[in-house]
Amino acid sequence: MKSILIKNGTIVNEGSVFKSDILIENGRISKISDNIDSIADCEVFDATNKVILPGVIDDQVHFREPGLTHKGNINSESRAAIAGGTTSFIEQPNTVPNAVTQEILEEKYSIASQTSHANYSFMMGGTNDNLEEVLKTNPRNVAGIKLFLGSSTGNMLVDNQDVLEKIFSSTKMLIAVHCEDEQTIRENLEKAKEQFGDDIPVTQHPVIRSAEACYKSSSKAIELAKKTGARLHVFHLSTGIETDLFRNDIPLEEKMITAEVCVHHLTFSDEDYLTKGNFIKWNPAVKSASDREKIWEALLDDRIDVIATDHAPHTIEEKSKKYSEAPSGGPLVQHSLVAMLEFVKEGKISIEKVVEKMAHNPAKLFKIEERGFIKEGYFADLAIVDLNDPWEVTKENVVAKCGWSPFEGKTFSSKVDSTIVNGNFAMKNGVISDGKFGQRLLFNR
Known part of the structure; x- marks a missing residue:
């Protein structure tokens, strides 16, 4: 070398x-x-x-391999990561098949060992019936356990309270959660169908996947973590009300309950659905400008610990379908760092704080060995x-396999x-x- x-x-x-x-x-x-x-x-x-800068550590991505490789794969999406200054990623288990056994999990590691341009780890997925497999997870070389407490791909919705409590009380590993209350979402969806029929506008997305649905789920998860002593990390906060659930009066290293925000929830608001439509359809939904500002406040005062992407590519064809059929998620890993540096230029955040939230803190939070710092x-x-060095995002310079970006037309x-x-x-x-x-x-x- x-x-x-x-x-x-x-x-x-x-x-x-x-x-x-x-x-x-x-x-x-x-x-x-x-x-x-x-x-x-x-x-x-x-x-x-x-x-x-220390290379960005993105603690939440979906690189689509195995099973969904028409959208992206570990090779293509890790190239996009490298293009954006992200040197390490933690990938989620809702691939096909879901990574809910140790064998399937290790198959993903095997693929990455041959094809990844960036450093990698993969979350072990929890379900209502795989506690035994979850407890086999090696804390030395697996980032953590991922639980979907809202809709997800495959059989990964964990909605059995007894199972949740067993997982929370049985492992010392970091448990990362997607928090949206499924029952609330179903009720809101039925109301939207009654009002709009089969042609629900995308502007209803934050109404259906509401702030109430997020808060109800995240507050329950935090209550359970406090009860069991579990190490809980709440992914992609999207509401202002949720930010009050987290602390900033102790150092990150002492926190048992931590939070992450994604670039899209810091960037967009519900007003952007009118121009970007399904291309900013994520779960949890992009919500109001007021929610966005409260999230910014929590990020800057250290109630929110990490900035990530939830990079989740879909094809243009898939995202161009009507709202009810278009999948949620989008590609962000190539543009996360430059998007945050744009906020530095605007005076919204310091470059030191960006480095803290995108490199130092993920390393501390996950206890990553000898990375995240210079x-x-x-x-x-x-x-x-x-x-x-200004440049405009176009389809031609998007590295992700899906070939589009919600930042198209933006000059960084x-x-x-x-x-x-x-x-x-x-x-x-x-x-x-x-x-x-x-x-x-x-x-x-």
């Missing part, structure tokens, strides 16, 4: 912004200092006028970004120039390498 010396860059790490060189040897950061001299067989990369001895996972001020994974240029000067440099994430627990 060739050594890399990054010269003249501006590092953003652990709340500090400073100019320094970085020497990478044997896949790790060996030295951070001013004016490092080149060594033998070393590639020198000039990062003048660029910022060097530190000597840590794996060299880096995103090198030009903060002043920043561009990810290069991405380093385990000391290798996975992307250099905007060109993605054919090399597969991703490794399986390990966890200190």
Whole structure:
């Protein structure tokens, strides 16, 4: 493996912004200092006028393999991740078949070991009847347990309260949850059908998948976590009312209950359904501008710990169907970092805070071994970004297999120039390498 010396860059790490060189040897950061001299067989990369960030760790993606590979696969979507400066991802179990046995889970790891451009981990899925399999999960090399407490693909809706309590009380692993109350959604859907018949407008999506449905489910999950002492992580908060369920008066490392927000819930509001339609149809739904602002407040005051994407590609054909038939989800992993850096430019958030929420905190929260920071001895996972290189998102430059983005037509001020994974240029000067440099994430627990 060739050594890399990054010269003249501006590092953003652990709340500090400073100019320094970085020497990478044997896949790790060996030295951070001013004016490092080149060594033998070393590639020198000039990062003048660029910022060097820890590679993004996306704790929630759906890369669609196995079983749904017409939408995307681990190879294609990890390339999109690399294009956006994301060097590690945690993928969810609602593929086909669902990853609800240890055998199926390990098959996904096997695929990734041969095809992933980025570092990877996969969640073990819980159901109403697979507790024995769940409890076999190895905390050292699996990110956590994923429970769908609302509609999901396949047989993954966990709605048996006794089973939930058993899972919560039986494992010390992190339990990540999708919180939407199924009964509330069904009732709201029936009301919409009575009003609109078979042609429900997409503007009804946040009415059907309401704030009430989210709060009812997440508050129950948190109550159960407190009762059982479970380590709970609530995915993709979408409502203002839910933010009051979380704490900011203790350090992240001491929290037993944590929260994540996704880029789309920080970006869009229900007003955007009129122009973007099903292309911003997600579960949970994008809701009001008021909800969005309250989520921002909670992100900035540390009630919300992590920014992720819930990257979940569907084909244009699928998303172009009428509301009741169009699937929920969209591709975001390529544009998550530049979208957040746009908010930095607008003064909404600092670049240090973006790095904290997208790299440092996922590493802390999941206890990922030696990643998420720019530190000597840590794996060299880096995103090198030009903060002043505007570009427009078009179908032609979308890397995800589905070939579209909810950000099409948007001009971002920043561009990810290069991405380093385990000391290798996975992307250099905007060109993605054919090399597969991703490794399986390990966890200190």
